[in-house]
Amino acid sequence: MQERATVGRGAATRQRRADAERSIEAILDATLKETPANGELNMSAIARAAGVSRVTLYTHFPTREALVDAALQRGFAQTQQALSELALEDGPPRQVLAQLLRSSWQVVERHRNLYMVASANLPPAQLRAYAEPVLGRVERLLARGRSEGEFRADLPLDWLVATVYTLMHLGAQQVATGRASADRAGELVSLTIMTLLTSPPGCGRIEPQASL
Structure with missing residues (x-):
């Protein structure tokens, strides 16, 4: 019994x-x-x-903060899953970056309202920490592109990665506030990032220790 x-x-x-x-x-x-x-x-x-x-x-x-925190982690996990399906180590860096931006934007746009809430309720450093696995993939791709002469090398790599992160969330903010449609914001974000990363004429490579 x-x-x-x-x-x-x-x-x-x-x-x-x-x-x-x-x-x-x-x-x-x-x-x-x-x-x-x-x-x-x-x-x-x-x-x-x-x-x-x-x-x-x-x-x-x-608490509201606990819910936002957990949901945000889930959102970034979905972004990581979407990127894991891309062969970031193969193919021309510019082409791969365009694919990465499209996949990332789809997830960011889908959860843009939550990101706005998170920005108002969680510290910026905490938000950035959740994005680190995704940004690590971006950094490796940009580093490969720089070594192959596809992306500019006159600016520090960590600055370029941070700029990509900022522009993606700026695009989400534009959509959330009604200043741009999701499709238009996605186009602008991708165009801005791709233009930014293109090596300017006469741009040379920099040594790895250069940083801000």
């Missing part, structure tokens, strides 16, 4: 854990999809969209 009771408690615990995981997944998905353009994240609206109670929502995410 005791053994049956122990087995029963174990099964109940696993069921509760599975239920909790499903609730968390539903909440994060709803946050990514339902964050409004005005940046006002409504916890009750998120709970309704996720199909859970407010009590369940606050059990898993006690």
Whole structure:
């Protein structure tokens, strides 16, 4: 009898854990999809969209900041997944960069409202830290392009990577504030980045230790 009771408690615990995981997944998905353009994240609206109670929502995410933080990590993970499907080490660097920008922009644009909320609720250093795995891929591609003479080498590599990051989020902000359509902003972001990275006439390579 005791053994049956122990087995029963174990099964109940696993069921509760599975239920909790499903609730968390539903909440994060709803946050990514339902964050409004005005940046006002409504916890009750998120709970309704996720199909859970407010009590369940606050059990898993006690504060707005905790929810934004977790959803943002999920958003960047999706960006990383999208980029992992690209062969960044193969092909002409300019062509690969164009593919990378298209894939990145699709994810950034999809979650632009959440990024606006995150910018208002989380420290800039924390936001940048979540982007580091993605930016690492960008940096490796730019470094390869510089070594092959495809991209400019008169500016520090870390500055160029930071500029790519900033321009992507500037594009998302333009869409969120209604100053540009998603398609137009994506075109402008890609054109600006590609133009910026093109080596100017007479541009020579710089030594790796050069930095700001």
